[in-house]
Amino acid sequence: MSKQQKALSPEQYIRQRARKLPIGDCYLTEGWEDCGELMVWVTRCHPQQTYTVGIYLIDTFCCGVKDSHWYFSLDKSDYADLLKKMEECEDLKKVSYEEVHNLIYGVISFAQEGGIEPDSSFNLTQFLLEEDTEDIPLIEYTFGKDGRHCIFTDNRLELSAYVTKLQKALGDDFLFVLPDMDKPREGREYSGFDFAGLFSNKNDEDDETDTERYSFTYTGYPENLSVKYEWLIPLLSNPDNAFYLSDELIKSILAVPRDELRKDLEQIVLYETGYTCGEIPDECWDSKTDTELLHCIVLLGEVGNEESLSTVLLSLCQNQDYYDFHFGDAAEEAYVPTLYMLGKDHLDKLMEYMKTPGLYSFARIHIVEAVARICRYQPERRLEVIEWFRHLLSFYDGRLETCQCCDGMLIGMLANSLIDMHAMELLPEIKKLYDTGLVDEMCCGDFEEVQNEILHSSSDLSENYPVDIYERYHRLKRWI
Structure with missing residues (x-):
């Protein structure tokens, strides 16, 4: 590896050089067509027999790339351990790169039709994929639910953020689903829907009230403790x-x-x-x-x-x-x-x-x-x-x-x-x-x-x- 390469951070290396590395094994979650959500795994192989991996969480019903992560220059043992952990959570199958490429870029295009852009993490992880050109053989996939954008969320607050984008791009021509809904609802129903009745978990046998679901995240904590008065x-x-x-x-x-x-x-x-x-x-x-x-x-x-x-x-x-x-x-x-x-x-x-x-x-x-x-x-x-x-x-x-x-x-x-x-x-x-x-x-x-x-x-x-x-x-x- 040259001195210039050694000077590059992993992020810089991915942006500048990852596409020059050979593509290795690719995987995706089996049965994604039914649930609309899957994980995609793409490997790039370094000359020194290490591996850089891109992992993409994809919603094919509406949102496209919801999240992505990368793992830089893993040795064979770490690569195998990471794959094993993923296989414990997902039913993975090995596929061609052409399949995952068309799936990722196809669902991004579909999401953008609804006004939804890929997660910001894709700004970097896109460089672990080939450029989306005619050099990649085209594979057609069907996205959405019966071809229509259908947004699934856990709560109305999250739903409202997506609905604003969908309404701006599609009018009322979309579907939405919240927990406990028996079927998807039409976009035109959103403004008048009885969310209060939907989310009340009270029933005739139990007077307990629902509780707020904990979901707070923060990533800015210091990795090392540095204090002046160590005593x-x-x-x-x-x-x-x-x-x-x-x-x-x-x-x-x-x-x-x-x-x-x-x-x-x-x-x-x-x-x-x-x-x-x-x-x-x-x-x-x-x-x-x-x-x-x-x-x-x-x-x-x-x-x-x-x-x-x-x-x-x-x-x-x-x-x-x-x-x-x-x-x-x-x-x-x-x-x-x-x-x-x-x-x-x-x-x-x-x-x-x-x-x-x-x-x-x-x-x-x-x-x-x-x-x-x-x-x-x-x-x-x-x-x-x-x-x-x-x-x-x-x-x-x-x-x-x-x-x-x-x-x-x-x-x-x-x-x-x-x-x-x-x-x-x-x-x-x-x-x-x-x-x-x-x-x-x-x-x-x-x-x-x-x-x-x-x-x-x-x-x-x-x-x-x-x-x-x-x-x-x-x-x-x-x-x-």
Whole structure:
């Protein structure tokens, strides 16, 4: 390999040289004609007997190339392992390159007729394919459902994004399908379709409400942990300090220059979140609850700023296992005071979080509790807080039915906070959500009970979440 080749990054090499490499084995998923979705595998063979692979996820009914990935210069062993993993998930069959080429470029053309472009990853992975010229023998495929664009999605939010493109390109000449539909629906039916009835999972035998499906993804976490004060890591991760730091330890930590401490704490949060945001290894669960992240969240309440709020909110976007692993039952006590202190003057950022789809509902309630604290500590801002909640409840109107950014459990827990605030101004908005029949009444009772509590209860926002850091740790000590 020349010096010029060695200087190229894998991405540069793929763009500039991959098409000069011989094509190796190609595979695709068997039976794709019936389901409309398949995986395509294309191999390029390097002179040094390594392999670069392009993998394409294709929707032949409507969307074309939905995703793609590449694996650069794999040796024979890694190549075989990757193929084995794919074969465990897909029924693959070996095919000619001409077949996969015509399939990929044919479905891209079909999707573009509906206004849908290939996923942005194809900007690079296209270079693992030959150029689409007449040099490639033509093979005809039939795309769509009975020749028509037919979009399948998991929820109305995703559907609405595609429908806008399809309507612009095709008018109403397309089909759409959502879970629990007994058959595809015509595009002209979209604007008047009863999505609320479709997504309500209540039945005569079960009063349970549906829950928001977790789907949040983020890929910008740091791969390496770099902090200035490395002694923080063993101190915060020491099992002897789980859930509690003595006053002396707190003072020694706060003696670090404030901004430098803030940056180190944020880096620990981001790194730990990136490491545990997916599946947590079994061996990790066998140890005590890892509270290093809990300490960082608490301490950031003391030394953090607006940038820290973004980091805390990102940690609040994770799945249920993440919270169970790092916080146990102490998540509310860790998050609520910190969110209050960092977010009380940035309610727009807290609202943006509440409008982010695909999050864990129990995490959302920490935001609600933090905003409610403003009425306790800054009562002169009550009207501002009421309007924040009014906007949130109005946002949920029409979304509760499809569990977009909320679900029945969240609304029930939110009602508890509004009772504590005596938020009688919001009774019309609360009733409108209760009228859907989807609020989890196990959380707070039916609407009549909520209304009575708001109007007549003596409950108030108690001092469950002190903001003084020493008091916070003395309360957390009970979780040991």
